[in-house]
Amino acid sequence: MIWFTLLLVLLVLAALWASMATALLRAMLGLALTSALLAVVMFAMGATLAAVLELSVCAGLISVVMVSVTSLTQPRSLKEAVAARRSRLRRLWPLPLVLIAAGVALSFVRVPVDIVFRLPAGDGDVRTVLWSMRQLDLFGQILILLAGVFGVLVLFRKEAK
Amino acid sequence: MSDLLLLVPFVAVIFLNLLPKRARGAALWIAFGVLVLEVAAAFAERFATIEVSAFAALERVFPFHLATDGLAGLLMLCAGLVGMAALLVARKTFEDADDRFFFSNLVLVALVGINGIAMVRDLFSLYVFVEVTAVATFILITARRMAGNEGDHAFEGAWKYILLSVIASVLMLTAVGFLLLSTGEITLAAAKEALATQDPLAWIAMGLFLCGLFVKGALVPFHGWLADAYTAAPAPVSVFMAGIVTKASGIFALLRIAQSTLGGAAPGREILLVVGAVTIVVGAFLALTQTNMKRMLAYSSVSQMGYIVLALGGDLGIGILAAGFHFFNHAISKSQLFANAAAIEKELGTLDMDEMGGIGSRMPVTAGTTAVATLSIAGLPPLAGFWSKLLIVLALWNAGEYAFAAVAILVSLVTLAYFLSLQRRVFFGKPLEKWAKVHETAPGLLVPAVALALVTIALGIGFPFVLKVLLGGGA
Amino acid sequence: MTIEIPTSFWLYFTFFALLFLDGIWCMLATRNLVRVLIGIEILMKSVTFFLIAAGYLSGRMALAQALVITVIVIEVVVVVVIAGVILGFFRKHDSLDVGNARDMKG
Numbered sequence: 001m002i003w004f005t006l007l008l009v010l011l012v013l014a015a016l017w018a019s020m021a022t023a024l025l026r027a028m029l030g031l032a033l034t035s036a037l038l039a040v041v042m043f044a045m046g047a048t049l050a051a052v053l054e055l056s057v058c059a060g061l062i063s064v065v066m067v068s069v070t071s072l073t074q075p076r077s078l079k080e081a082v083a084a085r086r087s088r089l090r091r092l093w094p095l096p097l098v099l100i101a102a103g104v105a106l107s108f109v110r111v112p113v114d115i116v117f118r119l120p121a122g123d124g125d126v127r128t129v130l131w132s133m134r135q136l137d138l139f140g141q142i143l144i145l146l147a148g149v150f151g152v153l154v155l156f157r158k159e160a161k
Numbered sequence: 162m163s164d165l166l167l168l169v170p171f172v173a174v175i176f177l178n179l180l181p182k183r184a185r186g187a188a189l190w191i192a193f194g195v196l197v198l199e200v201a202a203a204f205a206e207r208f209a210t211i212e213v214s215a216f217a218a219l220e221r222v223f224p225f226h227l228a229t230d231g232l233a234g235l236l237m238l239c240a241g242l243v244g245m246a247a248l249l250v251a252r253k254t255f256e257d258a259d260d261r262f263f264f265s266n267l268v269l270v271a272l273v274g275i276n277g278i279a280m281v282r283d284l285f286s287l288y289v290f291v292e293v294t295a296v297a298t299f300i301l302i303t304a305r306r307m308a309g310n311e312g313d314h315a316f317e318g319a320w321k322y323i324l325l326s327v328i329a330s331v332l333m334l335t336a337v338g339f340l341l342l343s344t345g346e347i348t349l350a351a352a353k354e355a356l357a358t359q360d361p362l363a364w365i366a367m368g369l370f371l372c373g374l375f376v377k378g379a380l381v382p383f384h385g386w387l388a389d390a391y392t393a394a395p396a397p398v399s400v401f402m403a404g405i406v407t408k409a410s411g412i413f414a415l416l417r418i419a420q421s422t423l424g425g426a427a428p429g430r431e432i433l434l435v436v437g438a439v440t441i442v443v444g445a446f447l448a449l450t451q452t453n454m455k456r457m458l459a460y461s462s463v464s465q466m467g468y469i470v471l472a473l474g475g476d477l478g479i480g481i482l483a484a485g486f487h488f489f490n491h492a493i494s495k496s497q498l499f500a501n502a503a504a505i506e507k508e509l510g511t512l513d514m515d516e517m518g519g520i521g522s523r524m525p526v527t528a529g530t531t532a533v534a535t536l537s538i539a540g541l542p543p544l545a546g547f548w549s550k551l552l553i554v555l556a557l558w559n560a561g562e563y564a565f566a567a568v569a570i571l572v573s574l575v576t577l578a579y580f581l582s583l584q585r586r587v588f589f590g591k592p593l594e595k596w597a598k599v600h601e602t603a604p605g606l607l608v609p610a611v612a613l614a615l616v617t618i619a620l621g622i623g624f625p626f627v628l629k630v631l632l633g634g635g636a
Numbered sequence: 637m638t639i640e641i642p643t644s645f646w647l648y649f650t651f652f653a654l655l656f657l658d659g660i661w662c663m664l665a666t667r668n669l670v671r672v673l674i675g676i677e678i679l680m681k682s683v684t685f686f687l688i689a690a691g692y693l694s695g696r697m698a699l700a701q702a703l704v705i706t707v708i709v710i711e712v713v714v715v716v717v718i719a720g721v722i723l724g725f726f727r728k729h730d731s732l733d734v735g736n737a738r739d740m741k742g
Contacts, residue, residue: 091666155720
């Protein structure tokens with residue numbers, strides 16, 4: 001159990017790195033690392049299919065999208081970047097302290113309600129659930145992908161005017 | 162049959178994109194046709210006892226778990242009418258054919274989202290369709306690159322909406338997680354049972370989900386994004402957003418949850434009463450101080466959403482009817498007002514009411530329809546808005562909430578005040594020098610305004626008859 | 637090596653809360669639009685984690701996974717659309733600093 005908790009701590013640290021890194025590309029690396037660690041956590045908990053999707057889509061595809069956006073939007077002025085970096089640290093340095101404080105505070109709370117494993121077990125296979133019970137969600141996924149396609153067509157088109 | 166409501170607009174979108182470039186001009190009218198079907202479907206639901214074997218076969222291929230009932234029919238009717246108005250406004254305000262094409266497509270995608278919201282029976286699917294509608298709306302707000310100065314704000318309007326929408330989504334998903342922990346299921350029925358057993362997890366789940374819905378519906382204190390988003394969006398998008406999107410994503414889900422899950426339970430009612438009342442007051446007073454016409458309309462929307470929520474806190478029997486009717490009235494009247502704003506923006510080039518003056522004589526139709534809509538929303542008889550306000554006050558009175566009923570009535574006066582201020586600044590008096598050459602806007606923009614105004618008047622005068630039909634047929 | 641999975645709800649909730657807090661702080665403490673997007677992503681990760689934990693603790697792992705799969709697809713589309721919106725902003729203002737957009741009043 002200690003290993004798993006350590007894994008979760010690493011997850012939070014990676015997310016912390018993603019928020020606090022001064023260089024944007026490092027922040028994105030942190031985000032990809034967070035996704036990868038989350039995928040490992042999910043895999044350890046038995047959510048294999050979701051873990052694979054998280055790894056390939058979030059750690060992979062989203063990182064590609066974000067790096068492309070960064071490369072398309074290279075900020076012009078170096079001075080602007082340096083000034084932003086300084087004010088950034090000022091705004092962000094309390095974050096790790098706040099997180100540690102929150103973590104410690106939360107660990108002292110004892111939950112009176114017994115939440116664990118009180119429901120009758122039994123679920124089934126993900127694939128069965130997804131394809132035979134959650135078809136509406138699948139249709140929703142198709143729809144949102146369609147919306148995404150329009151988003152790309154409309155928002156990423158070349159400036160004609 | 163309910164599957165068709167999701168599949169038809171979807172197939173229409175695919176079809177529109179398979180058309181050759183030359184035929185794309187018809188896109189707007191095809192979308193319009195789908196919306197006409199939508200309105201027809203809203204009425205057909207009440208008579209849907211016809212079992213056609215083709216439909217049954219469809220259900221086997223696409224076994225979605227959907228429920229159509231009166232409430233769903235209401236949302237679909239509003240969506241159809243508002244969508245038609247938005248398309249007609251787009252026809253005249255988007256000069257670029259590409260813009261019109263994408264607008265039609267995205268409206269259809271949003272329509273599937275809204276139909277989904279109307280019909281789902283489980284919390285997660287509700288989230289999915291709310292997201293579909295939200296993403297389509299994000300794109301709609303920012304898509305058009307206008308040369309005018311309003312276009313510069315499109316980003317800021319969209320950005321606040323996006324940020325708050327994402328936070329709302331996260332809240333809703335966390336609620337789904339809590340519900341899963343509580344009951345192992347995520348259907349609305351399961352939530353109702355779990356709430357009845359006083360399970361704290363279920364209460365947390367419902368609380369979080371409601372918070373998410375409050376953000377989506379722009380209820381106080383989460384109303385900060387609405388004014389910027391409505392004002393910055395291009396005219397037809399404002400019509401669409403104000404008329405249906407905000408209502409469907411936030412308020413409609415509240416109606417559904419109040420009807421099926423909360424069922425008049427005490428803490429839920431009190432929260433709705435307080436949030437509703439505060440929203441009404443804050444929205445109205447913020448509207449009073451505005452100089453930009455669309456911004457005032459936006460804050461007015463916030464205030465009116467408060468009325469709908471307030472009705473749900475009263476006696477639920479009348480409350481649902483009152484809320485539903487006010488929902489419909491606002492969808493009609495607000496869309497019409499934004500269509501009027503579009504006309505004014507097109508002819509005058511500005512929405513700053515301090516710069517306007519006396520254009521009533523130059524644009525009589527716009528002035529007349531604006532008067533109808535504003536008086537209806539303020540609750541003047543014999544217009545439709547009077548009846549819905551009356552029902553809301555009745556629902557509160559019956560539940561013994563006299564203080565809240567008083568708030569509802571008093572703020573109606575404030576509503577009248579800011580709308581009269583709008584009328585005075587924009588339409589009354591002699592036309593200013595610079596507006597001497599202004600003329601009434603194109604018939605294409607007048608048609609939606611006049612049509613919606615006529616609906617408002619007809620519904621207002623004919624309401625007793627409508628009430629008989631509604632109560633006779635069962636809500 | 638088999639990892640033993642803890643069964644304490646509060647443990648999972650604590651880490652969810654920490655990730656959530658990190659995401660919100662990241663979103664709010666920056667003026668750079670792309671960093672706000674990173675914050676949004678961290679928020680979505682936190683809720684994905686919570687859903688899986690909820691699935692594990694309630695024995696409904698299959699359902700939770702199905703939900704998470706849908707959430708991931710939605711997440712991707714939302715990120716792409718927001719990236720598009722950011723791109724639009726950049727093209728107009730030639731900067732990623734949101735301070736250049738604060739001209740709406742009221």
